Amino acid sequence: MSALLVALRLARRNAWRSRGRSALIMVMIGLPVLVITGVFTLTETMSVTPREGLVAELGAADARLVQTPEGTVLQQQPNGASWNTSGGDYEAAAPELGAAKVAALLGPGTRLIPFSTGALRLSTERVDALETDLRDPLTRGMLTLSEGRFPAAREVAVTPALGLRPGDLLRPSGEAPLTVVGVVEHPYRPSLREVVGPDLPLAPPDGFLSPAEYGPGWLADTAKPVTWADVPALNTAGLYVTSRAMISDFEPRALVRFSLDVPRTVGLGAMVIMVVLETVLLAGPAFAVGLRRRRRELAEIAAQGGSAGHLRTIVLADGLVLGGAATLVATVLGIGAGVLGASIMARWGGQVGPPGVPWPPVLGIAALGLLTGLVAALVPAIQAARQNTAAVLAGRAPAVADRPGWPLVGAAAVLAGLGATVVARRQPDSMWVLASAVLILLGLVALMPWLVRCTGRPAARLRLPLRVSVRDAVRHRSRTVSAVAAVMAVTATVVAVGIGANSEYMDRRNAYTSARPTGTLAIWAGTIGDTTWNRLRAETARRLPGVPLAAGYQVKDAQGRRYALRYTVRWNGIRTRRTIAVGDQTLLRLLQGRHDPQAAAALASGKAVVFDASAVRNGKLALRAGSTSGPARKLEVPAMLATPADEYQGGALLPRALVEQAGFSTVERQLYAMYRPPADSTLSRDLAKVTPRVTVASEEGYRNVPDPGLWGWLVGALVLVVGGTLAATRLAAADMRPERVTMMAIGAPPGTLRMVVAGQALYISGLGALVGLVAGTVTGVALSRPMTTHGAGDPATIAIPWPFVIAVVVGLPILATVAALITRTRLPLARRLL
Incomplete structure (x- = not known):
């Protein structure tokens, strides 16, 4: 039997004998493999290719055609489609083409059935609707009947997400009720809320939508395939086309084009190194525990003629067996979790296709996990080959000597990483900062033996338990260094991510700006006549009884062309273009949230009231009057700086007299009110009945919240820091057994x-957290610049999340210490030589 097979058998028996330690190593090696494999599988499963979605799109038909509004310029190509409407309106009653004309365009032998997609307006919501006859063979496979039957005239089928059953009634707004006779399921969209029937009162969408998704049309059974050669003529007729032949003709080519994206390649390499480094440092103490327990067994093998190479092979076999088992289990679980997660997430929204596994990246991750197990066992294997057989058999602890050159190498790497970080901070891509952080972490790992030795010198001033713990940790640096470096790497990564993410969130919050206070309802009308505007204003007052309305005015020139008055400012480093409002004292009071006598007097005297300090220069405001149909003009008007209602609010208000002095006319076409419409408000649809040229907008303020994933990083750090610390503490407890027996005696x-024992945990986690805090802060501050700057001269936003940092740097070491304090540490009877 070869030495490798013997080593694998010994590794398997040893792994089974120490099941707890083996499970810990497998979890540390397999967890990254499981997560990454699961993400890859989930992404692949949730992506439905055009060929996979062909049945759900076309059923058994050869093509689907959608009629676009009149005046639409449509052009489809294999790499995409473009459309532009210059007067089309979905409120037009019927398509321009009839079924007979469409059939003639497709050639003899064509059969068409109606297939229109839109929306059904219920009492409180709009749901997607499909108007077609599911009993026709052309629709076979689009929707699967799970309960009841397919609908006939004045009947509908619904998807399960609507929560209706056969026999229920569906009541569209202003229409006769429809009877639900069946429940149908979409092949790839379980969360779809849709109503299907052969004659539905479809409501027009709010504006022009993509013809690939919405619009009246047909399913076609053709005598010959509809290819890309037929598309231009159909587009000219206003038809958007989807066909089997078009999808089949445009298959991705087998040749893969490799494009070298240097920043992303560097970032990917940095992340791979970080994952391997973190896993090796965490699993290293656990492998060291195994070496400590097997030291006598290995010494006996060496005494019976085993070479240093044999001892290395035996310990590396541990890494091969545990890494291989962890990788295999994690890969299988990751694939299963990805497929299951895709089906669960699709019920919340999105789509799910047939189970898909991207084998090249998944196998690459599996190989990386196996390599990680071998690398984690490499240092213990070298130590096993160098151990003194006589000393181990005599029960004496081996002496550990530091390599004098490592501190210099580590210091050089740290300095090089700091220099690279300074340079990378100026780059627009944050990947360079991550690459520099890897160099810093590798340097700190090389420096860690020196740091451990230096921190052991003040141990004489500590109380007895802590003094014994620190001195023992310094004496056994081979196991202490790996654990401290693991905690350091985790802390540095989490702190850097926390600072970068919080800085980006604060920068987004600071960058938010609005021209109106939070809670403002704005109603604008386009080019309409006075009669229509009066009806719109009356309808608004009727729908908002008792709500004060402030008027705003539209600016026109002598020829009746609409103009917009704008100015540009830099807000949080971003060039922001503001549109000026034109109004009176009522609108000024709404924009300021109070009565400001000075601002009111300035507006009454013909001055602009400005809320952006940087926009006013020498008492003047520079404006640009722009129009889509007229020449642009530059204006300079007297201005006064005032305080708005909200701190993030900008903009300006001009009196009508000042605008008219510049040669323009004004006409009331805007309404403002401090009013928040309820979630089920139909105000927008009700006003659109008066004129489709109305826009209703509500200012909700900054609604974004801090990234909850930040605390997910804290949970991950909790598992890694506490798990790695307890593994090292267990090894320390085993090495300190003679000292503890003596203390008990x-x-x-x-x-x-x-x-x-708890002192060991506090020393390992505390030292690692402090060093990781320094490294993470440097990287986090460097990350904040590419993540928060928007151009030359824009200062970076640096925001340290203090509660998060304190929880990581202080809370986790305390938690690891408490966990070690309550861990049971039994002391067996020791044999003494008299």
């Missing part, structure tokens, strides 16, 4: 023995 209470 001379009368040390159990609490003192527990404090010695």
Whole structure:
């Protein structure tokens, strides 16, 4: 039997004998593999290719055609489609083409059935609707009948997400009720809320939508395939086309074009190194525990003729067996979790296709996990080959000597990483900062033995339990360094991510700006006549009884062309274009949220009231009057700076007299009110009945919230820091067994023995957290610049999330210490030589 097979058998038996340690190693190696494999599988499963979605799109038909509004310029190509409407209106009653004309365009032998997509307006909501006859063979496979039957005239089928059953009634707004006779399921969209029937009162969409999704049309059974050669003529007739032949003709080519994206390649390499480094440092102490327990067994093998290479092979076999088992289990679980997660997420929204596994990246991640297991066992394997056989058999602890050159190498790497970070901070891509952070972490890992030795010097001033813990940690640096470096790497990564994410959130919050206070309802009308505007204003007053309305005015020139008055300012480093409002004292009071006598007097005297300090220069405001149909003009008007209602609010208000002095006319076409419409408000649809040229907008303020994933990083750090610390503490407890037995023999209470073990946990996690705080802060501050700057001269936003940082740097070491303090540490009877 070869030495490798013997080593694998020994590794398998040892892994089964120490099941707890083996499970810990497998979790640390397999967890990254499981997560990454699950994400890859989930993404692949939730992406439905055009060929996979062909049945749901076309059923058994050869093509689907959608009629676009009159005046639409449509052009489809294999790489996409473009359309532009210059007067089309979905409120037009019927398509321009009839079924007979469409059939003639497709050639003899064509059969068409209606197939229109739109929306059904219910009492409180709009739901997607499909108007077609599911009993026709052309629709076979589009929707699967799960309950009841397919609908006939004045009947509908619904998807399960609507929560209706056969026999229920569906009541469209202003229409006769429809009877639900069936429940149908979409092949790839389980969360779809849709009503299907052969004659539905479809409501027009709010504006022009994509013809690939909405619009009246037909399914076609043709005598010959509809190819890309037929598309231009159909587009000219106003038909958007989807056909089997078009999708089949445009298949991705087998040749893969490799494009070298340097920043992303560097970032990917940095992340791979970080994952391998973190896993190796975390699993290293656990492998060291195994080496400590097997030291005598290995010494006996060496005494019987085993070479240093044999001992290395035996320990590396541990990494191969545990890494291979962890990778295999994690890959299988990751694939299963990805497929299951895709089906669950699709019920919340989105789509799910047939289970798909991207094998090249998944196998690459599996190989990386196996390599990680071998690398994690490499240092213990080298230590096993170098151990003194006589000393181990005599029960003496081996002496550990530091390599004098490592501190210099580590210091050089740290300095090089700091220099690279300074340079990378100026780059627009944050990947360079991450690459520099990897260099800093590798340098700190090389420096860690020196740091451990230096921090052990003040141990004489500590109380007895902590003094014993620190001195033992310094004496056994081979196991201490790996654990401290693992905690350091975790802390540095989490702190850097926390600072970068919080800085980006604060920058987004600071960058938010509005021209109106929070809670403002704005109603604008386009080019309409006075009669229509009066009806719109009356309808608004009727729908909002008792709500004060402030008027705004539209600006026109002598020829009746609409103009917009604008100015540009820099807000939080971003060039922001503001549109000026024109109004009176009522609108000024709404924009300021109070009565400001000075601002009111300035507006009454013919001055602009401005809320952006940087826009006013020498008492003047520079404006640009622009129009889509007229020449642009530049204006400079007297201005006064005032305070708005909200701190993030900008903009300006001009009196009508000042605008008219510049040669323009004004006409009331805007209404403002401090009013928040309820969620089920139909105000927009009701006003659109008066004129479709109305726009209703509500200012909700800054609604974004801090990224909850930040605290998910804290949970991950909790598992890694506490798990790695307890593994190292367990090894320390095994190495300190003679000292603890001696302390117990001379009368040390159990609490003192527990404090010695907890002191090891506090030292390992505390030192790692402090060093990681420094490294993470440097990287986080550097990350904040590419993540928050928007151009030259824009200062970076640096926001440290103090509660998060304190929880990581202080809370996790305390938690690891408490966990070690309550961990049971039994002491077996020791044999003494007299």
